[in-house]
Amino acid sequence: MKSVIVVDLRLKQSNQNNHTSFNMQAAKGLINWIKMGISEVTSAIDAEREARINAHAGVINLEFGRLKKGFAFDAAVEKFGISGGDRSAVAERVYRGFLARTWKDLSQTDRETELLSWAAGCLGISTDKVSQLNQEAAANAFQQVLVAALADNQINDAEAGQLSQIAARCGFTVQTMMATFFEHKGEALIRSAFTQYSSDGKLERDEWKQFLQTVEQLGVPRDKMLHAIRQPARQLIEHVLADARSDKEISEREEKVLSSLLSNLIDDTTFVAYVREQIAETKWMAEIEKGRLPSIGSPPEAALRAGEIAYYSGPVRYVRTRELSSGKKTEELDGLAVITDTRFILSATDKSFQISHRKILGHRLSSAGLEIRSDGKGAGTYSFPVDHDKAFTIWRVAIGRANQTIVETGTNNTRHISRDVRQRVWQRYGGRCVECGAADYLEFDHIIPVAKGGSNSDSNVQLLCRKCNLKKSDRI
Numbered sequence: 001m002k003s004v005i006v007v008d009l010r011l012k013q014s015n016q017n018n019h020t021s022f023n024m025q026a027a028k029g030l031i032n033w034i035k036m037g038i039s040e041v042t043s044a045i046d047a048e049r050e051a052r053i054n055a056h057a058g059v060i061n062l063e064f065g066r067l068k069k070g071f072a073f074d075a076a077v078e079k080f081g082i083s084g085g086d087r088s089a090v091a092e093r094v095y096r097g098f099l100a101r102t103w104k105d106l107s108q109t110d111r112e113t114e115l116l117s118w119a120a121g122c123l124g125i126s127t128d129k130v131s132q133l134n135q136e137a138a139a140n141a142f143q144q145v146l147v148a149a150l151a152d153n154q155i156n157d158a159e160a161g162q163l164s165q166i167a168a169r170c171g172f173t174v175q176t177m178m179a180t181f182f183e184h185k186g187e188a189l190i191r192s193a194f195t196q197y198s199s200d201g202k203l204e205r206d207e208w209k210q211f212l213q214t215v216e217q218l219g220v221p222r223d224k225m226l227h228a229i230r231q232p233a234r235q236l237i238e239h240v241l242a243d244a245r246s247d248k249e250i251s252e253r254e255e256k257v258l259s260s261l262l263s264n265l266i267d268d269t270t271f272v273a274y275v276r277e278q279i280a281e282t283k284w285m286a287e288i289e290k291g292r293l294p295s296i297g298s299p300p301e302a303a304l305r306a307g308e309i310a311y312y313s314g315p316v317r318y319v320r321t322r323e324l325s326s327g328k329k330t331e332e333l334d335g336l337a338v339i340t341d342t343r344f345i346l347s348a349t350d351k352s353f354q355i356s357h358r359k360i361l362g363h364r365l366s367s368a369g370l371e372i373r374s375d376g377k378g379a380g381t382y383s384f385p386v387d388h389d390k391a392f393t394i395w396r397v398a399i400g401r402a403n404q405t406i407v408e409t410g411t412n413n414t415r416h417i418s419r420d421v422r423q424r425v426w427q428r429y430g431g432r433c434v435e436c437g438a439a440d441y442l443e444f445d446h447i448i449p450v451a452k453g454g455s456n457s458d459s460n461v462q463l464l465c466r467k468c469n470l471k472k473s474d475r476i
Contacts, residue, residue: 049086056082057093064094064119073123091123092133099137106141107162108169131170138170139181146182146189153193154210155217163217175219186218187228194229198236201243201423203261226267233265235431238442241278242426242463246417246444249286250279274440281389288393291401293341301347302338312339312394314387318346319368320380337384339395342402344378353377357402365392367471389470417444421458429463438465445469 063076073091076082082090098119102112120130142163149159160174167177178186193214197207215225226233240261244254258279262272288294298304299313316337321330335348344355355378362373369383370392384391422444432439445464448454464472 053086053089053093056080056086056090057097060090060094061097071122088125091125092129095120095123095125095130095133096137099133103137103141106145107165108138108141113169135170135172135181138166138172139177142166142177143182143185150189150193150214153196153214155214160217173219174217178218178220186220187224190215190218190220190225190228191232195232198232201236201239201426203236208264223267226265229265230268233261234271235439237261237265237271237275238440239426239431241275242442242444243419243422245278245282246422248282248289250282255279255283278441285389285393288390288397291397293394293397293401299336299338301336302345304340305342309341310338311341311398312337312391314391315385316346316391317369317383317385318348318380319383331380337382337391339391339398341398344395344398346378357399360399363396363399365396365470370395389466417456417461421456421461424458425461425463428458432463433465433468434462435464435468435471438467441466443469445472 059080060073060076063079064071077087077090095116098116102108102116116134117130125133145159145162145166149155149163155163163174163177167174172180182189194211197203197211220228237258240254240258244250244258250258258275262275266272284294293311295309295311296313298310302310302313304310314337316335318333318335319330321328333346333348333351335346335352338345338347343357346353355372355374355376359376359378360372360374364371366381369381369388371381373379382395425444431442433442443464443466445462446454446456447460447462450456454460
């Protein structure tokens with residue numbers, strides 16, 4: 001009997017809980033319905049009040065025009081039955097109309113200023129409110145003149161004078177006007193002007209002077225100017241850097257241009273260091289490509305022969321896979337690589353060997369590393385964890401020099417890509433790697449390599465980052 005009572009009580013409690021839950025949901029629905037109703041009523045009331053204030057402002061304007069100096073706002077309020085709650089809003093609406101008319105030609109005369117002051121007194125608007133409304137109207141006129149002035153990316157003397165006059169009407173200078181009302185919009189305008197100047201991938205001296213003059217006229221501090229143009233400035237320098245590196249070397253003039261851009265446009269030391277590193281590396285690699293290999297001291301891990309010259313020393317990973325009757329066998333070694341004028345030396349704990357440059361039958365750079373074919377030991381793939389580009393290039397040139405297929409020479413322009421082609425290719429890919437979308441370490445790449453008969457036309461040139469370019473094989 002007791003268990004039946006317990007079950008009954010549980011059922012009763014469950015029914016109560018369900019009923020309570022239903023009541024709560026119903027209450028929430030009712031509350032939401034009421035809120036929606038209130039919102040609709042409020043919107044209707046606001047719209048009705050707005051229409052009423054506009055109607056009152058219209059008749060007050062007519063009264064102003066009819067009575068002129070004889071106008072009295074208190075009498076007009078009583079005459080047209082304007083409520084106390086609407087009085088200040090009507091006065092403000094009328095005054096805003098007067099302001100709009102005086103600023104219609106984007107200027108304001110002394111006489112108009114006097115009449116506005118008199119009208120504000122007649123309407124009973126507080127001094128603080130009048131000052132706020134005057135500043136808002138002047139700021140609107142200032143913005144219109146500023147945007148029109150910057151349509152050609154510079155502000156001439158007449159435009160600068162007009163901006164000064166507008167700012168002075170509310171007690172500002174151009175600089176304080178910009179700082180007070182246009183801090184964010186001013187940055188956007190400056191960024192837009194700079195982007196227009198640099199859209200062709202270069203920034204001429206005269207363009208830079210005009211841009212600085214505009215920035216000075218607007219009173220924008222250097223730190224804020226640099227912040228505003230940070231992104232387009234970086235894009236410009238990446239473009240100029242890629243242009244300079246397109247022929248695999250950087251001239252003295254190109255280096256001066258890049259240094260000037262960095263000192264004038266960039267305040268980010270990390271980005272500056274990155275660009276300078278790219279310049280130094282490109283110049284270094286250009287010297288190697290000309291057969292001018294750098295000599296280093298004799299590495300203690302390798303016993304060099306008399307008169308042997310060492311060019312490189314660093315860590316290396318060697319991998320060789322062979323097909324045997326028992327199946328594939330992969331040999332892997334981690335050790336120290338030494339490249340000299342006559343041979344390649346691998347010194348590892350488990351095994352060491354050397355390869356004469358003259359016994360290397362062929363080599364190919366792939367994403368895995370430098371693949372070497374030889375008529376003896378040492379065939380396989382070599383990857384260098386540190387300075388891989390330099391190690392690959394040094395070894396390849398050392399092989400060429402040992403076999404007398406590479407000699408010290410001047411610049412080879414067969415790979416030269418004209419500036420017009422580089423500009424079209426840059427714009428085609430939006431300054432980003434065609435493979436991964438990277439915006440740094442960019443290089444102009446021949447789709448069909450020059451060595452395979454590829455041309456320097458824009459149809460055979462693409463934009464790749466260094467990582468994707470390294471992955472790309474010379475095989476078509």
